[in-house]
Amino acid sequence: MNYQESFINYLKYEKRNSSHTVIAYKKDLDQFVLFCTEMVGEFDVKRVDTKLVRNWIVSLMERGYTPRSVNRKVSTIKAYFRFLMKNAETSGVETNPAINLPLPKIRKKLPGFVEENNLHHLLDDGFFSDDFRGVRDKLIITLLYGTGIRLAELLKLKESSFDMKGYLIKVLGKRQKERIIPYPRSINPLLQQYLEIRNREVGYTPDALLVTEKGEPVYEKLIYRVVKRSLEMVTSLEKKSPHVLRHSYATHLLNKGADLNAVKELLGHSSLSATQIYTHTTFEKLHDIYKQAHPRG
Known part of the structure; x- marks a missing residue:
């Protein structure tokens, strides 16, 4: 066998x-x-x-x-x-020979993130054009940062994934697990603008929310290019990937006082340990605030 x-x-x-x-x-x-x-x-x-x-x-x-x-x-x-x-x-196997073996220690690498004011600058100050590509690219950045979804989850989005009245989005995550997460109200006008220009210039596509100029679903490399090109305008961060926007989403939520368990659910993590890495970043931020604000800092 x-x-x-x-x-x-x-x-x-x-x-x-x-x-x-x-x-x-x-x-x-x-x-x-x-x-x-x-x-x-x-x-x-x-x-x-x-x-x-x-x-x-x-x-x-x-x-x-x-x-x-x-x-x-x-x-x-x-x-x-x-x-x-x-x-x-x-x-005929009754024992696991790989159990209890000493393994090399992994040095924890803190996730990189973009500063909050830099992302506001990118999304609010006219960096994107008003044509199909510009509106679509702005929506890509806004969805990744505004919801913290993974690249694979973004690619699966459809128009029907959105509850625009409730400001909720239905996401299909790892291992086909479905979760519903809230999104910022500011996404609705941008989403409506995108749908109008897409339907007018490209055509209605029920199977994919985000498409190319030819009406085909967007793909990983395109998303990477959009994110890299966009982030290059506002940050010198070495790594500029969709996951950096997910890191930024989680870090900014925790910096604003969000509960760790709530962030875990929003990110779709199966265990709290995966979310806890973001606390290192927020602790560093708190330490900086303390040094600046406390009279004996």
Whole structure:
């Protein structure tokens, strides 16, 4: 039985992981299988032990892989053996050799974000033209910053995703999880302006909110170009990506006193630990405010 193929199908159809995640898991697993074959002459799941996995980790570090990459690859092997243990009757695997292994520590990198006044400057001071492309690009930036949605979530938006009376947007997130989040009232006039010019110049498109001049749905590279070109006008931040606007959204909410659990729900995080990284940034901001404002700061 081909357990690797079964595992990949399990990720696709039962776990419903994204195509990017499935491809990454497959690459990691293929790499591990190749290492084991080179080390012991064949790959047999029943013969894989903790020592073999540890040797693989060492070889990865020696080849220059970052701690983050190594940790992800080991997570793949853990997941694979959990799958085999669920199917122990046929696989013969009863233990997970990747459990309890010491892993290289990942240095936490604080998320970059754009200052609030810079984003207000970008959106309010005439940086975007009034033609189809200008209005669409401004809507892209406004939606990413105004809602904190992911790039993949933005690409799935339809006109029907919006409750314009309630100022709510329905988003399809990771693992097909749906969430409803509020959006700023200022989005409605811009959204209506975009829909009018799109329907007039390009045509009505029910399957995608954001389209190209040819009426085709926008794609990842186009969004990246729009964000990079726009942010270059107001910030010297090295990384200028859609995710930076998501970081900015979360950071600005917390700076204004938003509850961490509420921000977690808005971002669609499955655990609070994913949201807590933003508190480091807000603590730094609070420290700066204290130094400036407190008489003994």
